[in-house]
Amino acid sequence: MPLTRRKIDFLEALIELYDKNKAPVHYVDVANSMGISKWTAYDMLTELEELGYVQSEYYIDEDKSLGRSILVYTPKESAYDVVNKSSTHEWNTVKEMLLNVIKKNDNTISVDDFINEKKTALKPLKFCAYALTTLLLQIKTLDVATVESIKNSINITGSEAPVMLFIGIVIGFYIDYHLVSESRKVFDKVNIFHKYIKELSSNDKTLLNNFFKESLLYI
Template structure:
């Protein structure tokens, strides 16, 4: 069963309550936190339970002697879901800092000749500590070159990227297409250095998460828009 925005809201609130109290949560407590009736909360939790994100149990009701009440707790599946969500948010925030650094560098160097510009970009790469950031700077180098060349080359590559079957395919297609032009027009020293770095890039792309690949693919599309 798909996790709708509404179900996600309820599950998120249940996880937060459970992490604070460290005990299973009664549906009436969840209802108050979300701002709905207790029956709405109960019905929603039953639906979420079908997806394996929560589990129900019964405990003694402290307000009614001899009677038990239904309580719910998030499963490991729910914990994994929100751990991944937090990871994706941090990943996106860190990447945006790197992406802005690349944009700034390109902007600051746009008036110098392309050989010096590419060398400056190459000098920046050893300082990149994550695979995502490294791949971002490789794309930055090639985007710099492509913007300088412009014309039909940029138009063709933009079309190719838009038709790629996946983010992974678009990242490989972009680099492979631009690299062919770079090697033909750059000095042997810079061309060889870029070719070596592209080899590392291709290997790293395969190890990036789907979220990271999406960030890089969107960065290319934004630059080519």
């Protein structure tokens, strides 16, 4: 039976904490990361263990008084498989949607709309793709010669370098054509973009660059 979105969210939270700390994760830490009660986290992780996706054990924390044991969880390989499959499906759906937005020149989409989504949806790769789409739509409003100049200035190689070069070029044009107050708003969004792009894995950087290359075909 396929896992519900809720269960996959728990696996994602557990894996993120496990990979970050390189150690089994206490259910309270999962609760804190998801903004839920510790008992809800405990119940869900117990259920996921019964389904064979996580493994629990008692750990003696030497820093704690009396050496009291705590219950910690480790994601199994099957958990990674589920999360990776879910992430791939989600990314392909988002990518196709954004490419259609660019093709149709639908400027109703904005980073503001995305930021206003629930916090759990604000994943680095998805945010960066939304931000790029917003700026790609922006340059489509410029004259043909300027657009071609921007495209020819971008060397599509490396990791995130072409994307960052594009961001810098577009911001320069944006400042030239808009009021200072509007440029300030753009800078705020670019600062967020920089924060999230640093959190991307090598695979996510490749996915973002491939999306960027493909999207340029419709500019």
